[in-house]
Amino acid sequence: MRIHWPRRVFAQxxxxxxxxxxxxxxLATSLFLAPLSSELDDQAMRRAQxxxxxxxxxxxxxxxLTTTPPDRHGPVQTAAERIRRATGALYVVxxxxxxVRWSHTNPAEIGRHVSxxxxxxxxxxxxxxxxxxxxxxxARAKVPLRDRHGRIVGAVSVGIAYDSVHSRxxxxxxxxxxxxxxxxxxxxxxxxxxxxxLRRRTHGVAFTDISALLAExxxxxxxxxxxxxxxxRRGRIRLxxxxxxxxxxxxxxxxxxxxxxxxxPGRTTEVLAGRVAGTDLLAxxxxxxxxxxxxxxxxxxxxxxxxxxxELELLGRELDGTxxxxxxxxxxxxxxxxxxxxxxxxxxxxRYDKAVEFVTEVASAHRASAExxxxxxxxxxxxALLVGKAAIAAERGVxxxxxxxxxxxxxxxxxxxxxxxxxxxxxxxxxxxxERHRQxxxxxxxxxxxxxxxxxRVSDTGPGVPPALREQIFxxxxxxxxxxPPATGRQSTAPVTFHxxxxxxxxxxxxxxxxxGGMARVTARAGGGAVFTVVLPEALQEERTTTSIGxxx
Numbered sequence: 001m002r003i004h005w006p007r008r009v010f011a012q013x014x015x016x017x018x019x020x021x022x023x024x025x026x027l028a029t030s031l032f033l034a035p036l037s038s039e040l041d042d043q044a045m046r047r048a049q050x051x052x053x054x055x056x057x058x059x060x061x062x063x064x065l066t067t068t069p070p071d072r073h074g075p076v077q078t079a080a081e082r083i084r085r086a087t088g089a090l091y092v093v094x095x096x097x098x099x100v101r102w103s104h105t106n107p108a109e110i111g112r113h114v115s116x117x118x119x120x121x122x123x124x125x126x127x128x129x130x131x132x133x134x135x136x137x138x139a140r141a142k143v144p145l146r147d148r149h150g151r152i153v154g155a156v157s158v159g160i161a162y163d164s165v166h167s168r169x170x171x172x173x174x175x176x177x178x179x180x181x182x183x184x185x186x187x188x189x190x191x192x193x194x195x196x197x198l199r200r201r202t203h204g205v206a207f208t209d210i211s212a213l214l215a216e217x218x219x220x221x222x223x224x225x226x227x228x229x230x231x232x233r234r235g236r237i238r239l240x241x242x243x244x245x246x247x248x249x250x251x252x253x254x255x256x257x258x259x260x261x262x263x264x265p266g267r268t269t270e271v272l273a274g275r276v277a278g279t280d281l282l283a284x285x286x287x288x289x290x291x292x293x294x295x296x297x298x299x300x301x302x303x304x305x306x307x308x309x310x311e312l313e314l315l316g317r318e319l320d321g322t323x324x325x326x327x328x329x330x331x332x333x334x335x336x337x338x339x340x341x342x343x344x345x346x347x348x349x350x351r352y353d354k355a356v357e358f359v360t361e362v363a364s365a366h367r368a369s370a371e372x373x374x375x376x377x378x379x380x381x382x383x384a385l386l387v388g389k390a391a392i393a394a395e396r397g398v399x400x401x402x403x404x405x406x407x408x409x410x411x412x413x414x415x416x417x418x419x420x421x422x423x424x425x426x427x428x429x430x431x432x433x434x435e436r437h438r439q440x441x442x443x444x445x446x447x448x449x450x451x452x453x454x455x456x457r458v459s460d461t462g463p464g465v466p467p468a469l470r471e472q473i474f475x476x477x478x479x480x481x482x483x484x485p486p487a488t489g490r491q492s493t494a495p496v497t498f499h500x501x502x503x504x505x506x507x508x509x510x511x512x513x514x515x516x517g518g519m520a521r522v523t524a525r526a527g528g529g530a531v532f533t534v535v536l537p538e539a540l541q542e543e544r545t546t547t548s549i550g551x552x553x
Contacts, residue, residue, distance in 0.1 A: 021187035025180045041139060044160045045128040049141035051087045052158040053126075055080070055094075062147040065094060065102055065154050072107035079103075090138050090161040094145065096154045097122055114157070118142065121155040226307055227290075229272060233300030235259060247306050248285055267514060272304050282309075282511045289515070376402055377447055378410035381419055386445065389426045393443060396434045400426070403446035408454065411541040417512055418454065418539070422447075424505035425458040425532050432462030432530065453518075454539040459531040470522050474510040509534060 055061070064075040071077065080092040080103030091105040099113045099122075121127055121142040128141045138159035145154040227244030231237060237254050245251065254262045263269045268283040270276050271292045283290045291307040339358075346355035370387050377383040386402065393400035412418055422445070429443040446457040465473060506520075509532075513520040518535040525531045 018188060018191060021184055021191070025184050025187075028180070041130060044139035045130070045141055048089065048139055048158045048160050049126065049128055049143065051083070051089055051092070052141045052143040052156045055083050055092060055158065056143050056145050056156045059148065061094065061156075062145055062153045065096060065145065066147070070100060070102045070111045072110050074102070076102040077104075077107070077110060081105075087158075090159040091157075093157040093159075094154060095157065097152065102154070118155050118157070121157075122152060124152060226305055229304045229306070230297075231259070231302045231304070235273065237262070238301065244306055247290060247308060267517070274302060282514065373402060376406040377408050379408060379412050379415050379418070380410075381415040382408065382412070382422065382447070385419055385423055389423070389430075393426075393430055396430060397441065398430055398433050399440070399442040401442055401444040403444055403457075406445065406447045408447040408449055409540070411449075412454070413539055413541055417516075417536070418456070421509050421512055421534055421536070422456055422458070424509050425456065425534070428505055428532070429458050429460035429462065429530075433460045435462070449540055452538050452540045454536045456534040456536070457531060459525050459529060461525075461527075461529045464524055464528060464530045465522050473522065474506050474520060512536075 058079065061076065061079060064079075068074050068076065076094050080094050083089075084092040084105065092103060093101055093114065094103045095101050095114055095118060099118045101110050101112055101114060104110050116131060121144055124144050126141065126143045128139075130139050138161050140157060140159040142155055142157045144152045145156050147153050224241070225243055227247045228239065228241045229237065229244045229248070230239035236256060236258050237250075238256075240248075240250050240252075240254050245254070248263065248268070250262055259269060259273055263272070263285075267276070268285040268290070271281045271283045272294070274294050274296075279293055281292045281294075283292050289309045291309045292304055294302050294304045296302045343355050343359060346352075346358065370383075373386045373390075374383050377386060386400070390400040426443060426445065433441040433443055441461050443458065443460045446455075446459075448455045448457075510520040513534050513536060516536045516539060518537050520532070520534045523531045523533070
C-alpha cells in the first residue's frame with residue numbers, strides 16, 4: 001500500500017516534525033537505556049565481587065575449610081549464611097580446591113561439586129560474570145580463598161540475583177518514558193504552533209503549489225513591461241525586475257542595498273523612497289519620464305511600480321506645439337481673409353490709393369510685431385509661437401504684450417519644453433482674460449535668462465486665482481474653466497480650437513518644471529489678475545548663454 005505524502009503545508013510540517021521528534025526520542029531513549037543496563041550489571045557484579053572479597057578476608061574461614069568436613073551445620077556454612085543474610089546476596093558459596101561446596105543456600109548442595117568451572121579462580125584470578133547456576137541467572141563474582149601463608153585453599157563465589165538487577169532497570173523505565181513523553185509533547189505542541197503559523201502565512205497552500213507560484217512570479221515580474229521595485233521595512237531594495245533595472249539603470253547587485261547607494265539624490269529617489277506623497281507621480285531618470293506609484297506592504301515595506309511615459313510625454317509636447325501652430329494659422333487665415341475682403345472692397349470702389357495705403361499699413365504692422373518679438377526672443381520656435389499666439393489673442397480681442405525685460409538667447413537646450421510651458425500658460429491666460437470681458441484686456445509675457453536658468457512669467461488681467469486654489473490648479477484633471485456654449489443662430493466665424501481636455505495644461509507645466517528641478521507657481525497681479533511664474537534651471541547651454549546675450553545688446 002502506497003503512503004501518500006500530504007499536500008497541505010500544515011499537514012506536511014506536522015507529519016515531518018512528529019516523525020523527527022519521535023525518531024529522536026526513540027534514539028535518545030535507546031542510547032540512554034543501553035549504557036544504563038550495562039552500568040547496572042557492572043554495579044551488581046562489582047557488588048558481588050566486594051562481598052566475595054570481604055568474605056575471603058575472614059582469617060577463620062580458610063582454617064575451618066581445611067580442618068572441618070563439609071556440613072550443613074558446620075562453621076563454614078554458618079559463616080557464609082550470616083554474610084548472605086547481612087548483604088542480601090542470592091548465595092555465598094565456599095568451595096575447596098576440588099570444587100566441592102562447603103556452603104550453599106540450599107543445604108542439600110553441600111558436599112557436591114559446583115555447577116560451573118572454578119579453575120580460573122582456583123588458579124588465582126578473580127572472575128566477574130552474568131551466568132546461570134543452580135539458583136538461576138545471577139550476577140556473580142569468584143575470588144580465591146587464601147590461608148595465612150598465601151596459599152590458595154579454596155574459593156568464594158557470591159551471586160546477586162539477575163532478576164533484581166533487571167527489576168531495577170524496569171523501575172527506571174517509567175521515569176525515562178515520562179521524560180520522553182514530555183519531550184515528545186513539547187515537540188508536538190511546538191510543531192502544531194509552527195504548522196498553524198505557516199498555514200496562516202501560506203493560506204493553506206501546498207509546498208508544490210508554492211514552488212509553482214514562485215516560478216510564475218519570477219516569470220511574471222521579469223516578463224512584464226512595467227518596472228517593479230520592492231523595498232523591505234528598512235528601505236533596502238528587496239527586488240528589482242528587468243524593466244525596473246532598465247528604467248533606473250540598476251543591475252542585479254542592487255538587491256539588498258539602500259536606495260541612496262544605487263541612485264543619485266533627486267526627485268526620482270524621493271519618489272521611490274516614499275518621501276513624496278501621491279499617485280501617478282512624475283519622475284525623471286536618465287532622460288526618461290517615469291510614472292511611479294508606491295503601495296505599502298503589511299510587513300512595513302513597499303512596492304513601487306514604474307511606467308515609461310517618455311514617448312507619451314514627447315508626443316503630448318509635439319501635439320501641444322502642433323496645436324499652437326494650427327491655432328495660429330487658423331487665426332492668421334481668418335485675419336487675412338478679412339483683410340483681403342477689405343482690399344477687394346476698396347478696389348471695387350476705385351479707391352486704389354487707399355487700398356495701397358491699407359496694404360502697406362497692415363504689412364508694416366505685422367512686420368514690426370514680428371521683428372519686435374524676434375529681437376527679444378532669439379529661439380525660432382519660441383518667437384514663432386509668440387507671433388502665432390499674438391494673432392490668436394487679437395482674434396479674441398486680447399492684446400498680447402512682450403515685456404521690456406524679455407531677453408532670451410538662442411541657447412535653449414530643448415525648445416520644445418519651453419514651447420509646451422509657454423503655450424499652455426498663454427492659452428490659460430487668454431481663456432481667463434477673454435472670459436472676464438474687461439476693458440482693454442491684455443496678456444503680458446516675460447522670458448528672461450539668468451545664467452543657465454530660464455524664468456517665464458505670464459500675467460493677465462483675468463479674475464485671478466484665489467489663494468486657496470493656487471495649488472489645486474496644478475493638479476491634473478482640475479480646472480475652473482467652464483465650457484463655451486455652442487453658437488446658435490448663425491455660423492460662427494471664430495477659429496476652431498482643439499482641446500485635449502480640461503485640467504491638463506497647468507499640470508504639464510508643473511511636471512516639466514519639476515523635471516528640470518525648478519518650480520511653477522501662481523500669484524496675484526497688482527491691479528487684478530494672475531501672474532504665473534515658471535523657473536527652469538539648466539535650461540540654457542552654458543557655453544552660448546553669455547555670448548548670445550552680449551551680442552544681442
